[in-house]
Amino acid sequence: MIARHVLPASRFEHAPVAAFASSQDASRSAAAEVAALIRARQREGRPAVLGLATGSTPVSFYAELVRLHREEQLSFAHVVTFNLDEYLSLPPEHPQSYHSYMREHLFSHVDLPPAQAHLLDGSVPKAEIDAHCAAYEEAIRAAGGIDFQILGIGRTGHIGFNEPGSPRRSATRLVTLDPLTRRDAAGDFGGDEHTPHFALTMGVRSILSARRLVLMAWGQHKAEIVRTAVEGEISAQVTASFLQEHDNAVYVLDEAAAGALTRNRTPWQLGPLAEQGLAWDDRMTRRAILWLAQRCEKSILKLTDDDYNEAGLQDLLRVHGSAYDANLAGFYQLQHTITGWPGGRDPARTRPGDALVRPLRAASASVYPKRVLVLSPHPDDDVIAMGGTLCRLVDQGHEVHIAYEVSGDGAVPDEAVWRTLAFIRDAGLAGAGDKAVIEELARDYERNGSLPDEAPLPAWKGLIRRQEAIAAARVCGVPRERLHFLDLPFYHSATARRRQYDARDVTILHGLLARLQPHLIYAAGDLDDPHGTHRLCLRILRDALAQSAGESWRQESELWLYRGAWAEWPLAEIDLAVPLSPQEVLRRRRAIFRHETQRDQAVFLGSDQREFWERSEDRGRRLAQAYNALGLAEYEAMEAFKRYTLPDFAGLAQL
Helix, strand or coil, rough: HHHHHCCCCCCCCCCEEEECCCCCHHHHHHHHHHHHHCCCCCCCCEEEEEEEEECCCCCCHHHHHHHHHHCCCCCCCEEEEEECCCEEECCCCCCCCCCHHHHHHHEEEEEECCHHEEEECCCCHHHHHHHHHHHHHHHHHHHHCCCCCEECCCCCCEECCCCCCCCCCCEEEHHHHHHHHHHHHHHHCCCHHHCCCEEECCCHHHHHCCCEEEEEEHHHHHHHHHHHHHCCCCEEEEHHHHHHHCCCCEEEECCCCCCCCHHCCCHHHCCHHHCCCCCCCCCCCCCCHHHHHHHCCCCCCCCHHHHHHCCCHHHHHHHHHHHHHHHHHHHHHCCCCCCCCCCCCHHHHCCCCCCCCCCCCCHHCCCCCCEEEEECCCCCHHHHHHHHHHHEEEEEEEEEEECCCCCCCCCHHHHHHHHHHHHHCCCCCHHHHHHHHHHHHHHHHHCCCCCEEEEEEHHHHHHHHHHHHHHHHHHHHCCCHHHHEEECCCHHCHHHHHHHCCCCHHHHHHHHHHHHHEEEEEECCCCCCCHHHHHHHHHHHHHEEEEEECCHHHCCCCEECCCCCCCCCCHHHHHHCCCCHHHHHHHHHHHHHHHHHHHHCCCCCCCCCCHHHHHHHHHHHHHHHHHHCCCCCCCEEEEEEEEEEEHHHHHCCCC
């Protein structure tokens, strides 16, 4: 049950928080509470009234309810449900409607009578919207009110579609969607231009009237808004903060979503670490010292005893004895992350005093040259996130392979295909059997501004991205024979937010690992990409590594995670920082530019309108400036990585 995982109260948190190792564990706990409610109401001879949410967050929750129905005979025959919201102008049969979502994830798998499932109707005529919303409120009252309401939280802090500014007393109504909410949903609708602008939603008052509220949030990309909702003031600008007023509400989080809470990000603010079951290990020490240096706007070696005392870090001074010694500990940790030799030095060409190992493990540092595998979820993630490091590895003599995990055809605009078709047509390169097809497709685009979404269009788009990847790898010095286009099946299994991987994907990646037996693996650790491809690719890697657990090559292999366009590693989490010269930054830019279809209108931009090359350069420059401000050497740019030991990574539950 959720109650067993509720954390002890913190002076920073204004509502109960339950933390779990993974979203699966959290979902099982929430589902167990719902199952207990349903069974208790069955014994009482009255229905359990559930308020249901949609989106990616409750998918695992619904999967557990379905399992309980199938394996433990949990009956929904006497359950009544009310959904939170629905897009306006989407008929119930539309694949992106929440009617379709609920059928797919719950209703078609359990014995819930259709008449007992209530959803707002997005196809209701505009003149009837107010009456429809009022009738929905009345239906909730007639059912006796909602017993248990599941909620998610949007990046604007909304619950339901109660966007910033929604009043505390709002009821079910028509709302205008926030631009950020629309951009987050754009992947499901094929772009901003196809995403609805309006929705129907239960109001804040309607939601808070439920007898039990459970807000679930997973992933790092939800961490900051969760912190604001839990630790900030109650505000209509963050409607999830209204849960602080409820007598029976709880925020149910996985480790990543809870990561920004004070108890996790800066636990020393709550008192001595020993009293919290924590210790001043190297990582915690570095986190505290970097936090203090940035708070004081000083380089690490300039921090004083007074700085530590005024920030409540007397506990750290007690461990190290003085600010001088604490500063050195933090400074050396950060300094030791920097290396211009990401694959290690050639032992035969080192000089006395050269660091062979740092920051690599001793087991792999002595191997030279190394086989290096760079895993790139999309065909451009490698050069965007670690293009400079990629060039370094090649130039320093390592055998570098790049595996592109999905085709990325979904991000290729029709115009790019039309340009290619028009060139083939006008150059007279089409064969007799293809000429008519090419001419017809080219005319379709010239007439309609789009191409028919059917075979062979996705394959052609995938080929365009493949050729771009080959050209970008060539800039970095990686030959064609060391490029591996995996085309993992999950990518075409469903729409972006509903994709699931299976054994076929794991088998493909495991086969590549077994064949190459890499000494270094670089993988995308950016779990905030809006389309979810990076997260699925990381899970596939986790399972592939689990399959290879007994293989001898694993003993000399290291795993490093990079982050791409969507997020950055916090300074305290960086284990490897590769400095780049101005020339290397320009070379990386040339590689990114080879991905021509991703320029100007790359899909899934979220709230950030910069192009990928701009993000890459801005991020690298900021990181170098941050190191310099802390007292380290000044570089043009840096690329950062976090180390995972393979056994630990293979068992990560939170991915």
